[in-house]
Amino acid sequence: xxxxxxxxxxxxxxxxxxxxxxxxxxxxxxxxxxxxxxxxxxxxxxxxxxxxxxxxxxxxxxxxxxxxxxxxxxxxxxxxxxxxxxxxxxxxxxxxxxxxxxxxxxxxxxxxxxxxxxxxxxxxxxxxxxxxxxxxxxxxxxxxxxxxxxxxxxxxxxxxxxxxxxxxxxxxxxxxxxxxxxxxxxxxxxxxxxxxxxxxxxxxxxxxxxxxxxxxxxxxxxxxxxxxxxxxxxxxxxxxxxxxxxxxxxxxxxxxxxxxxxxxxxxxxxxxxxxxxxxxxxxxxxxxxxxxxxxxxxxxxxxxxxxxxxxxxxxxxxxxxxxxxxxxxxxxxxxxxxxxxxxxxxxxxxxxxxxxxxxxxxxxxxxxxxxxxxxxxxxxxxxxxxxxxxxxxxxxxxxxxxxxxxxxxxxxxxxxxxxxxxxxxxxxxxxxxxxxxxxxxxxxxxxxxxxxxxxxxxxxxxxxxxxxxxxxxxxxxxxxxxxxxxxxxxxxxxxxxxxxxxxxxxxxxxxxxxxxxxxxxxxxxxxxxxxxxxxxxxxxxxxxxxxxxxxxxxxxxxxxxxxxxxxxxxxxxxxxxxxxxxxxxxxxxxxxxxxxxxxxxxxxxxxxxxxxxxxxxxxxxxxxxxxxxxxxxxxxxxxxxxxxxxxxxxxxxxxxxxxxxxxxxxxxxxxxxxxxxxxxxxxxxxxxxxxxxxxxxxxxxxxxxxxxxxxxxxxxxxxxxxxxxxxxxxxxxxxxxxxxxxxxxxxxxxxxxx
Amino acid sequence: xxxxxxxxxxxxxxxxxxxxxxxxxxxxxxxxxxxxxxxxxxxxxxxxxxxxxxxxxxxxxxxxxxxxxxxxxxxxxxxxxxxxxxxxxxxxxxxxxxxxxxxxxxxxxxxxxxxxxxxxxxxxxxxxxxxxxxxxxxxxxxxxxxxxxxxxxxxxxxxxxxxxxxxx
Ligand code: FES
Ligand code: FES
Numbered sequence: 001x002x003x004x005x006x007x008x009x010x011x012x013x014x015x016x017x018x019x020x021x022x023x024x025x026x027x028x029x030x031x032x033x034x035x036x037x038x039x040x041x042x043x044x045x046x047x048x049x050x051x052x053x054x055x056x057x058x059x060x061x062x063x064x065x066x067x068x069x070x071x072x073x074x075x076x077x078x079x080x081x082x083x084x085x086x087x088x089x090x091x092x093x094x095x096x097x098x099x100x101x102x103x104x105x106x107x108x109x110x111x112x113x114x115x116x117x118x119x120x121x122x123x124x125x126x127x128x129x130x131x132x133x134x135x136x137x138x139x140x141x142x143x144x145x146x147x148x149x150x151x152x153x154x155x156x157x158x159x160x161x162x163x164x165x166x167x168x169x170x171x172x173x174x175x176x177x178x179x180x181x182x183x184x185x186x187x188x189x190x191x192x193x194x195x196x197x198x199x200x201x202x203x204x205x206x207x208x209x210x211x212x213x214x215x216x217x218x219x220x221x222x223x224x225x226x227x228x229x230x231x232x233x234x235x236x237x238x239x240x241x242x243x244x245x246x247x248x249x250x251x252x253x254x255x256x257x258x259x260x261x262x263x264x265x266x267x268x269x270x271x272x273x274x275x276x277x278x279x280x281x282x283x284x285x286x287x288x289x290x291x292x293x294x295x296x297x298x299x300x301x302x303x304x305x306x307x308x309x310x311x312x313x314x315x316x317x318x319x320x321x322x323x324x325x326x327x328x329x330x331x332x333x334x335x336x337x338x339x340x341x342x343x344x345x346x347x348x349x350x351x352x353x354x355x356x357x358x359x360x361x362x363x364x365x366x367x368x369x370x371x372x373x374x375x376x377x378x379x380x381x382x383x384x385x386x387x388x389x390x391x392x393x394x395x396x397x398x399x400x401x402x403x404x405x406x407x408x409x410x411x412x413x414x415x416x417x418x419x420x421x422x423x424x425x426x427x428x429x430x431x432x433x434x435x436x437x438x439x440x441x442x443x444x445x446x447x448x449x450x451x452x453x454x455x456x457x458x459x460x461x462x463x464x465x466x467x468x469x470x471x472x473x474x475x476x477x478x479x480x481x482x483x484x485x486x487x488x489x490x491x492x493x494x495x496x497x498x499x500x501x502x503x504x505x506x507x508x509x510x511x512x513x514x515x516x517x518x519x520x521x522x523x524x525x526x527x528x529x530x531x532x533x534x535x536x537x538x539x540x541x542x543x544x545x546x547x548x549x550x551x552x553x554x555x556x557x558x559x560x561x562x563x564x565x566x567x568x569x570x571x572x573x574x575x576x577x578x579x580x581x582x583x584x585x586x587x588x589x590x591x592x593x594x595x596x597x598x599x600x601x602x603x604x605x606x607x608x609x610x611x612x613x614x615x616x617x618x619x620x621x622x623x624x625x626x627x628x629x630x631x632x633x634x635x636x637x638x639x640x641x642x643x644x645x646x647x648x649x650x651x652x653x654x655x656x657x658x659x660x661x662x663x664x665x666x667x668x669x670x671x672x673x674x675x676x677x678x679x680x681x682x683x684x685x686x687x688x689x690x691x692x693x694x695x696x697x698x699x700x701x702x703x704x705x706x707x708x709x710x711x712x713x714x715x716x717x718x719x720x721x722x723x724x725x726x727x728x729x730x731x732x733x734x735x736x737x738x739x740x741x742x743x744x745x746x747x748x749x750x751x752x753x754x
Numbered sequence: 755x756x757x758x759x760x761x762x763x764x765x766x767x768x769x770x771x772x773x774x775x776x777x778x779x780x781x782x783x784x785x786x787x788x789x790x791x792x793x794x795x796x797x798x799x800x801x802x803x804x805x806x807x808x809x810x811x812x813x814x815x816x817x818x819x820x821x822x823x824x825x826x827x828x829x830x831x832x833x834x835x836x837x838x839x840x841x842x843x844x845x846x847x848x849x850x851x852x853x854x855x856x857x858x859x860x861x862x863x864x865x866x867x868x869x870x871x872x873x874x875x876x877x878x879x880x881x882x883x884x885x886x887x888x889x890x891x892x893x894x895x896x897x898x899x900x901x902x903x904x905x906x907x908x909x910x911x912x913x914x915x916x917x918x919x920x921x922x
Contacts, residue, residue, distance in 0.1 A: 026845050033853030034841040034860060036788020036828035043787035130782060131773040199792045199800055199854040199903045248790070248854030249903050281793040478852030478904050641848045645906060649851060652905035677797040677901060684901055685894040691908045 004596045007705040012492040012536075013529055013636075014699075014707070017562060020491045024641030028482040028502055029246070038246040041216040042203035046274035050205065051080055053267055053277035054133040055259065056123035057287060058115045060146035061670025062352040065113040065122060067143035073125055076139055078132030080271055083124045084142070085110045089266055091232050099237055104228030109259040109266070115144065116322060117354040118671040119286025121259040126267045126275055149352040149670030153293055157316050160347035163326040168314075168345030169334065171400060174299075177310035177341025181301025185378050189298070189370035189736045191329075192662030193672065194291040195284070196359055197682050200248020202288060203278035206264040212239045213269070217261045220250040221514030222473040225257045226507035232262050233269075242507040250477035252358035253288050255516050282675050289357030290663065290672075292317045292327050296370035301341075306384045306392045308339035313371055316347045319356040324348075327356065329367035332448050332717070335605055336371070338395035352670050358516070360653055361713035364449050365720070369657065369738055372445035372721030376728065380428070386725070387414050387423065387609075390446055398603035406602035406702035409633035410446060413609040413696065417444070417631035420694065421611035430732035431754070438615035438624070439754075441730025447608030447632070447718035451700070451709045452519040453595045456527035457510035460489065460535040463586040466564055466576030468493050469501040470531075474512040474524040476504060479712055480642030484521050485528050487638055488706075492532030493539075494561030495575065510590055518606070518710025521638060523593065526704040531591030538589050539566060539578070546582040549573060593704065602702045606714045608632035610651065610722035616730040618754045621742030623727055625655050627690040628719065635700040635709030643711045647693035650715025656683040658720035658727075662739045757821045761786065762830030772818050777801045779817035780827060788828035788857045792901070799900030802858035802865070803827050809865025811899075828857035831864065839920065840864050843913035851904035859900045863914045866896045870918075888918035 013021050032038035039045070058065075070082040091108035092098070109121060123140045127133035150156070162168075178184065204217040213233060219225045219242075226242040233240070247254065260277040267275040279287055294317045301310035315329040330344040359365070379386040394411055397404050418424070426442040427433060433440040458472040470485045486500045503509060512524045540556035543549045543566055551559070554568035565572050579586055609631050615624040630651050637643045660681035663674040674680030693715065699707035720738070728734050733748030758767050759779070766784055777794070780786045780803070789812055792800030796814040803812045804826040832838035837845065840860050850856040867888065875882035878895035886892050893911050902910065 024848075027848065027850075029853070030845045030850075031834035031837065033850055033856050034828075034837065034844045035832055035834050036786075036790075036857040037834060038853055039787060040790075040854065042791075043781070045785065129771060129774075130778055131771045135773070197903050199798065199852065199901065200790070201792070247852060248792075249852040251903075278791075281795065281797070478850075480851075642851075645848045645851055645904075645909060648908055649905040652907060676795055677793050678795070682901060682903055683905065683907070684898040685907050685910070686898040688894070688905070688907045690890075 002594060002596045003598050004702045006596065008701060011529060011533065011705055013488060016491060018491055020487045020497065022637055022640060024639060025483065025487060025497060027480065027642065028486045040200055040246045040248050041205055041218045041244065042276055042278050044205055044216045046205060046207050048273055050274040050276045051126050051128060051271055052130040052133045053124055053126045053263055053275050054137040055121040055263065055277065055283065056137050056140050057119040057283055058122045060115055060144045061118040061149035061151065063115050063144050063146035065115065065142050066145045069141040073136045073139040076132065076136035078128040079136045080126045080128065081267060082140060083110055084122060085112050089270065092234050096231055098231060102227040102231055102237065104224035106231040107228050107257065107262060108232055109262040117286065117320065117352060118669060119283060119354060121287060124263045124267065126271065151351050151353050151665050151670045152667055153318050153349065153351060156349045156351065157295060160316050160349040163346050163348040164324050166346060168343060170343045172341035174310050174312050174341045174343035178299055178301040181309045182304050183302045183381055185300040185374055185381065187298055187374060187377065187736060189296045191294045191366045191369055191738045192664065193293050194359060194657065194661050195663055195680055196251045196253030197677065197680060198249030198251060198253060201279040201281055201284050202254065202258050202260050204261040204264040205274060205276045206268040207274035208269055212241065213265050214241050215261060215265055216243045217257065218247050218254055219244045219257060220254045220475055220477055220516055222475060222505065222507050223511050228257055229261060229265060233265055243505055244475055245505040247475055247477045250515060251360045252362060252516060255358060258288055281677060285672055285675050285680065286354045289355045291359035292319060292356035294327055294329050294366045296329055296367065298370050298374040300374055300378050302378060302382065306382045306389045308337055308393050310341040311337060311339040312343040313367065314345055318349045318351045318353065320354065321350045321352055323355055325356045327366055328363040332364045332367055333371050334400045335398055335603060336446065336448055337393040338399045353665065361449055361716040364717035365657060368445060368718040369720050372718050373724050376725040386444055387418050390414055403601060403603045406604045407698055407700045408607060409696055409698060410607040413607055413631040413633055417609040417611050417629060421629045423611060426729065430729050435615065437617060439618055439730040440613065440615050441726045442613055443722045443725025443729055444609065444611045445718040445721035445725060447610060447714055449518060449606050449714045449717045451604040451606055451703055452517055453526065453704050454513040454519055454523045455594045456512035456523045457590055457592040458527040458531040459510050459588055459590045460531040461586055461588040462535060462575065462579055464576065464580045464584060466495060466574060466579060467499050467501060468495055469503065470528055471503045471509045472512050472524060473507055473509040474504040475515045477515045479515055479520055479646060480639055481520060481524060483642055484525055484638040488525050488528045489532055492529060493535065495564050499564065518712040518714065520710065522704050522708050522710055525638065525708065526593035526706060527591060529705055530593050531589060534589040534591045535587065536561060538587050542582050543578055548581060549578060599702065604703060606634040606709050608714055610719045612722040612726045614723060614726040614730055616727055618731060618749050621746035621749060623659055623740065625689050625723060628655065629692050630715055630719065631694045631696065632711065632714055633696040633698045634711045634714055635698050635703055636707045637695050638708055643695060644693050646711045647715035648691045650713060651691055651693065651719040652683055652688055653716045654719025655723050658723040658738060658740055660739050755818050757818050759820045760824045762826060768817065770817050772816065774817045775813050776815045776817045776820055777812035780812060786827050786829050790854050790857060792855065799862055800855050800858040802862040802900065804861055804865050807868060809862050828861055831860065840917050843916045847909045847913040847916065849906050849909040849913040851906055855900060855902045859902065859910055862897060862900045867918060
């Protein structure tokens with residue numbers, strides 16, 4: 001069996017002879033993105049002019065479609081087809097897997113007369129132009145037998161049950177430990193539904209080449225999309241080629257396909273021409289998944305020195321009636337602080353709301369908004385600095401399973417962050433600092449996010465020009481995949497970056513799990529390193545076995561790759577020259593990574609500390625984020641520039657979750673009130689002040705052969721709590737109901753007489 | 755309807771549905787897909803292009819309203835081989851991640867600097883009688899019509915500062 005020890009030896013990424021690893025090189029695909037020449041799914045030019053599909057969403061949340069009148073829509077100018085459940089081509093029932101190894105089952109569109117959520121696609125209109133399709137979509141008349149939607153989370157919370165297959169985790173005796181604690185805190189926080197709001201709405205383009213479907217879509221994971229589409233179309237998986245070369249943001253919301261893909265493929269088959277289908281911005285809010293709301297009860301029991309004796313985080317959340325997704329807001333807390341008596345768990349209610357699902361840092365993003373504020377409140381009750389309180393509760397090993405940490409630099413993040421930020425200038429009593437009309441406060445919070453490694457493959461080729469091509473069914477959702485793969489390839493084969501090509505986002509390429517859970521770089525990158533090592537080996541054997549090579553007869557183990565040259569001791573030749581002569585047409589090899597079987601003997605996380613300064617206007621309740629600093633420890637960093645961008649982006653997400661983001665439910669219709677970007681408020685430039693992210697030196701040799709981890713979600717863990725704590729420090733008002741909007745803050749400010 | 759729009763310096767004759775937005779005319783008819791559709795409602799700025807030098811949301815404007823206008827899209831600012839200084843600055847500062855808002859941000863930034871140059875004040879301008887400085891506060895205010903969900907905001911400010919500073 002494999003072991004983390006197998007990763008202990010030297011490798012080109014660790015050796016970093018050309019210094020490319022860690023360097024903040026510009027994005028590989030950057031020149032295309034900044035010139036508008038990177039084609040996203042809807043923008044790929046198909047072989048013949050496409051038809052345009054527009055979906056129609058249900059206007060009720062639950063019930064049956066009883067009447068369908070499409071005559072007027074069908075007669076409208078330019079209309080090519082109109083489908084509802086009554087006339088859509090037959091598709092295998094939901095979840096069907098004709099191929100037992102498919103990574104996703106059939107996902108039929110317009111499946112039946114049943115409506116399961118507001119906005120569910122219930123009809124498709126395809127026309128010669130987008131304008132004709134949009135106009136005709138308004139002429140589709142459906143009537144419903146609608147039931148009253150069951151969407152009141154607060155009311156249904158009392159009846160919530162355990163998520164399937166889960167149990168509460170109790171260590172020691174929480175009840176007794178809490179009761180015996182000298183200082184106790186028992187508070188409840190709520191977080192609202194949030195929407196991903198990727199800037200690129202989900203979109204698909206499909207056409208057929210004989211019996212083969214060619215589809216471009218915007219998706220984080222290639223294989224499940226390819227398999228799911230093949231199952232839905234009832235064809236062989238090899239008869240679907242699915243591509244996703246550029247993706248306008250994912251954040252977890254594009255971890256699954258939606259009906260745009262199925263309908264584009266079906267309509268293209270029916271019409272014998274390419275068809276494009278995109279969600280409108282409004283359709284995105286209901287038609288794709290969201291982060292569900294939570295209610296979180298935190299209980300902390302400590303002695304007077306601030307040592308936690310009892311700790312509990314219980315989360316209530318919701319998912320769709322047919323679903324099982326759970327926002328695991330309590331999980332991260334199991335690893336964060338020491339305490340002998342511990343209780344964590346989740347409760348889930350099923351509602352008639354659209355599907356809940358993962359959104360950037362699922363679990364941590366919600367959960368840190370309660371626990372990290374609770375720690376701030378506890379520090380105040382104890383008269384302790386919040387940084388010091390956390391240091392006092394630093395566990396020597398994982399507090400729940402006793403496993404050693406592979407790496408844990410939380411305390412260093414806290415200390416260095418405090419120093420860089422000027423935390424010592426914070427006044428512990430709230431409401432003491434003014435700057436003109438603004439009340440100014442500081443807040444901090446810890447960050448934690450798990451580390452994962454999944455199985456992945458990758459291929460490396462070298463051609464007659466010595467160009468290395470990396471091929472992998474991986475995606476880049478803005479995370480920097482193209483670039484880190486190029487860096488790993490260049491470093492591994494000793495060629496300049498300009499001599500590397502990267503091809504990803506295609507189901508024809510060696511499979512990788514895609515982007516999600518901040519496992520992308522570690523997983524895809526490790527497979528790339530393995531493929532690169534295999535190519536080095538193949539080249540070494542080629543050179544030493546080739547009578548015409550100056551390396552002939554040398555020891556293949558001694559080969560060195562640098563600056564496009566291969567050498568053994570003082571003998572060398574160019575990589576291009578060798579290939580051209582000894583392997584004309586080039587060489588291609590594959591490599592793969594699998595998690596080591598003993599990886600789980602270590603507790604593996606990424607860590608960080610957030611510091612934030614806000615201004616609160618006591619008259620209006622307006623909050624301004626003035627500056628944010630995050631210090632992070634997340635293994636070896638491959639690209640300082642793109643990693644920093646991921647972290648600062650995540651930090652801004654956290655700030656927005658504290659201040660503006662939330663989508664209230666309209667109980668009458670089972671819909672969400674925020675139906676576009678004017679109603680659902682994502683941050684804009686003016687909302688965000690200075691943001692800086694620092695990455696500590698770290699190598700996690702238990703994580704993977706490169707010792708790297710992920711950063712895509714870490715920044716989003718805890719930064720909202722730092723903002724909330726800074727608001728309290730500024731003005732003395734605690735709002736435990738996110739987002740902390742001016743109306744809520746004003747009520748507290750008035751109560752305090754400010 | 756017959757409409758002629760000069761796009762990136764080239765006169766383009768279109769026979770176009772009066773309902774077609776300038777954005778869809780560019781993307782679907784002229785195959786200039788650099789301008790993005792993020793909301794189609796004037797809420798995100800992803801579709802920003804320059805019309806006669808002024809930045810507008812192309813999704814909020816019908817193509818037929820632009821007969822005789824000069825439209826500059828991201829493709830007209832520069833190419834991968836020959837980047838416009840603002841494109842180069844976005845690349846160097848990593849002022850983007852997924853890249854979907856980026857063409858709009860860059861066109862908006864170019865239009866915004868021209869507005870500052872023309873002496874147009876903003877909400878963040880302390881003294882509207884004086885020319886505005888291109889500092890962080892001004893940039894944040896003037897660029898708030900362009901959403902970046904990846905939240906490359908600090909890097910976008912740095913990119914624009916680099917270009918504005920280079921000019922001064
Ligand atoms: S697409 Fe025009 S502003 Fe959003
Ligand atoms: S780069 Fe992704 S939205 Fe701005």
